Amino acid sequence: MSLTAKINKSLGKTRAKMAQAFQAVFLKGAAPDWDGLEEALLLADVGGETAGAIVAGVRAKKSTDPMAALREELIGILDLASPDLPVKVFVGINGSGKTTSLGKLGFALARAGKRVYVIGTDTFRAAADRQLEQWCRRAQIPCLLGKAGSDPASVLFDGLASAEGKKADYVLVDTAGRLHSNKNLMQELAKIMGVGRRVRPEGLETLLTLDAATGQNALQQMEIFQQAAQPSGLILTKLDGSAKGGIAVALAAKYGIPIKYVGTGEGPADLLPFRAQDYVDSLLPQKE
Numbered sequence: 001m002s003l004t005a006k007i008n009k010s011l012g013k014t015r016a017k018m019a020q021a022f023q024a025v026f027l028k029g030a031a032p033d034w035d036g037l038e039e040a041l042l043l044a045d046v047g048g049e050t051a052g053a054i055v056a057g058v059r060a061k062k063s064t065d066p067m068a069a070l071r072e073e074l075i076g077i078l079d080l081a082s083p084d085l086p087v088k089v090f091v092g093i094n095g096s097g098k099t100t101s102l103g104k105l106g107f108a109l110a111r112a113g114k115r116v117y118v119i120g121t122d123t124f125r126a127a128a129d130r131q132l133e134q135w136c137r138r139a140q141i142p143c144l145l146g147k148a149g150s151d152p153a154s155v156l157f158d159g160l161a162s163a164e165g166k167k168a169d170y171v172l173v174d175t176a177g178r179l180h181s182n183k184n185l186m187q188e189l190a191k192i193m194g195v196g197r198r199v200r201p202e203g204l205e206t207l208l209t210l211d212a213a214t215g216q217n218a219l220q221q222m223e224i225f226q227q228a229a230q231p232s233g234l235i236l237t238k239l240d241g242s243a244k245g246g247i248a249v250a251l252a253a254k255y256g257i258p259i260k261y262v263g264t265g266e267g268p269a270d271l272l273p274f275r276a277q278d279y280v281d282s283l284l285p286q287k288e
């Protein structure tokens with residue numbers, strides 16, 4: 001399946017939820033129903049603030065084709081970029097998809113002929129190691145796992161030195177899941193990030209994984225993780241099971257941080273680079 005077809009399939013539930021509303025809003029020959037448009041956007045978890053701003057933006061275009069104007073407006077919000085940096089730290093709440101996304105990305109990079117090195121800093125949960133090891137074995141990439149109970153920041157420090165010695169093109173760093181409401185764990189994350197940025201001041205990006213199914217709660221997670229880890233990119237996971245794909249628009253509009261990948265399943269090929277145009281075309285009703 002092509003990347004475009006995959007994203008289209010994953011956004012099927014979100015699109016279905018909004019389809020009727022959009023059709024009613026943009027009835028041929030009738031004046032657009034702007035309140036209806038706002039409601040349709042809310043249904044897809046775009047959020048109140050952003051939905052209002054989008055409607056205003058579309059109206060201001062005074063286009064004879066309001067659906068095309070909406071498409072343009074959404075692409076304008078989502079089309080953000082950030083550089084692809086060699087050290088990628090995966091952060092996020094428990095079960096949001098950090099390890100799986102890291103595994104999929106490692107797989108894709110290794111397949112593209114890159115030298116990849118993985119560092120596991122979840123020294124708290126033994127099962128975390130096994131899961132990460134499995135992914136590394138699958139992708140045939142070397143993996144350094146911190147000893148149980150050791151300090152995650154020192155594991156990262158040692159791991160980065162070891163990756164340097166191995167001349168890795170990419171270093172993927174897994175971190176333990178932490179609830180945004182847990183102050184101690186957020187402080188621990190700030191410490192891990194501090195070490196990472198000191199060792200690799202220019203070459204490090206932080207990817208926050210957000211489960212698409214959490215809808216508006218993703219904004220709260222973003223808020224807290226921004227304080228501790230200043231994510232430079234987002235990974236929207238589990239899009240395949242969610243009808244809340246509009247959350248991507250809320251996140252991009254509110255924080256201006258690019259969505260870099262989307263997760264569309266549990267297999268190694270189910271992480272796609274994010275493309276604003278494909279995403280928007282999959283959100284909106286499809287042309288016959």
Ligand SMILES: Nc1nc2c(ncn2[C@@H]2O[C@H](COP(=O)(O)OP(=O)(O)OP(=O)(O)O)[C@@H](O)[C@H]2O)c(=O)[nH]1
Pocket residue numbers: 092093094095096097098099100101128175176177178209237238239240241262263264265266270
């Ligand atoms: N359907 C689907 N499942 C996913 C996706 N990404 C992750 N999962 C599943 O979600 C569950 C949790 O994923 P993990 O990668 O273990 O999440 P994590 O953030 O590493 O979890 P912790 O380390 O416990 O915080 C696993 O069962 C994954 O297979 C996705 O894009 N689609």
Ligand SMILES: [Mg+2]
Pocket residue numbers: 098099100128174175177
């Ligand atoms: Mg994990």
